Every structure is written in structure tokens, then in C-alpha cells.
Amino acid sequence: MAVSSTPMNLTQAAHVGISVSDLDASIAFYRALTGRDPIVADETMRSVPFGGTQGLPNAELRYATFNLDNIGIDLIQFQDPVGTPTHGAANRPGSMHLCFEVEDFDAVHRRMEEAGYGFLGDDYTFVAGEVTPDEALGTQVAYFNDPDGTNLEIIRPRGGFAN
Numbered sequence: 001m002a003v004s005s006t007p008m009n010l011t012q013a014a015h016v017g018i019s020v021s022d023l024d025a026s027i028a029f030y031r032a033l034t035g036r037d038p039i040v041a042d043e044t045m046r047s048v049p050f051g052g053t054q055g056l057p058n059a060e061l062r063y064a065t066f067n068l069d070n071i072g073i074d075l076i077q078f079q080d081p082v083g084t085p086t087h088g089a090a091n092r093p094g095s096m097h098l099c100f101e102v103e104d105f106d107a108v109h110r111r112m113e114e115a116g117y118g119f120l121g122d123d124y125t126f127v128a129g130e131v132t133p134d135e136a137l138g139t140q141v142a143y144f145n146d147p148d149g150t151n152l153e154i155i156r157p158r159g160g161f162a163n
Contacts, residue, residue, distance in 0.1 A: 015065070015072030016098055020148050021085070023062045023077040029147050030066050030073060032115070033100075038075075040065040056081060073098070090143070090151055097143070097151035105140040105156035112144070112154070119144050126158070 020026040027038060041064050051059035060080035066073040088095035102108040109123055123142035131137065138158035146152055 013071050015074050016096075017074040017076055018098070018146070018148075018150050019083060020075050020077050020146075022147065023064060023075060025147050026075045026077075027064050030075065033152075034066055034068060034073075036066055036068070038064040038066050085149060088149055088151060095151060097153050099153040099155050102154050102156055105142075105154065108154055109142055117144050 018026075023042070027041065031037060043063050044061070045063070046058075046060045048058050051057055056078075058080055059078070061076055061078045063074055063076045066075075086092075086095070090097065105123070109119075113119070120143045123140060126136045126139045126141075128134070128137055131139075136158060140156045141153055143151060143153050
């Protein structure tokens with residue numbers, strides 16, 4: 001698809017939508033992860049026109065919304081048509097990840113391990129020779145998945161907590 005280079009100036013995110021297979025299980029996961037209750041817990045929608053906006057013949061779904069300090073997370077369980085899992089490995093084009101910034105990386109990482117979050121590998125601190133620019137040196141990251149395999153990350157930028 002060829003896209004014009006004319007700037008559209010989309011500079012503020014409102015929310016990220018994540019398709020899930022079991023809304024109730026995902027609500028429990030994201031409630032534990034964020035420490036917040038959803039502002040919408042079990043809304044439904046049935047609409048052929050809305051489905052068309054997403055390239056689907058129909059949209060029958062349940063959804064929930066969590067509001068964080070700087071972005072919303074919409075969890076969407078399509079009931080018709082039901083989708084198939086993407087198995088969104090980090091290196092697959094079209095995959096995405098959602099990153100949570102933390103102030104005390106080591107404490108959060110430890111608490112998550114103790115709570116049973118399965119990290120995909122060891123935590124990592126960016127080092128010289130592996131990353132540019134140098135401003136990224138010292139940044140700490142760790143990756144994990146939600147119940148449907150959505151890639152998630154915790155990060156502590158080199159300079160510390162940005163918020």
C-alpha cells in the first residue's frame with residue numbers, strides 16, 4: 001500500500017485495543033497487572049456497519065476498558081466472527097507490544113516473578129556496542145505475554161521514571 005508522505009499530525013494516543021479470547025480471564029489479568037478496575041467491565045456491541053469499519057462482515061463483541069494515567073486499554077472479545085490466535089512473536093511483522101514504564105524496575109520485576117508472571121527471557125539492560133544512541137544505555141527491559149500471547153513489556157528508561 002502506497003501512502004502519501006504528507007504529515008497527518010496524529011500525535012496523541014487515546015487507547016490500544018487488544019483482541020482477547022476470554023474477556024473475563026483478560027479482565028482478571030489486566031486488573032492484577034495494573035492494580036486498577038476497568039471503567040467499562042462488560043459492554044456489548046452488535047453491528048454489521050461497525051464490523052465493516054474493521055473489514056469484517058459483522059461485529060458482535062464484548063469489551064472492557066482500563067484507563068491508565070496516559071492511555072486506555074480496550075480488551076475486545078469478538079463473538080461473531082470469532083478470530084484465530086495470531087501467535088504474535090516479537091519478530092513477526094504486524095505484531096505489536098504494549099510497554100509499561102516502571103520506576104523501580106528490580107522491585108516490579110521481582111514482584112511479578114513472585115506472582116507467577118512468566119517472562120519470555122531474562123531481563124536486559126542496554127549496553128554499549130549493542131544499542132544506539134548512547135542515551136538508551138542503562139535502560140532496563142523485560143518481556144512477557146498476556147493470556148492470549150499479546151507481547152507486553154516493562155521498562156525503566158536510563159534516566160529514570162519519565163512521569
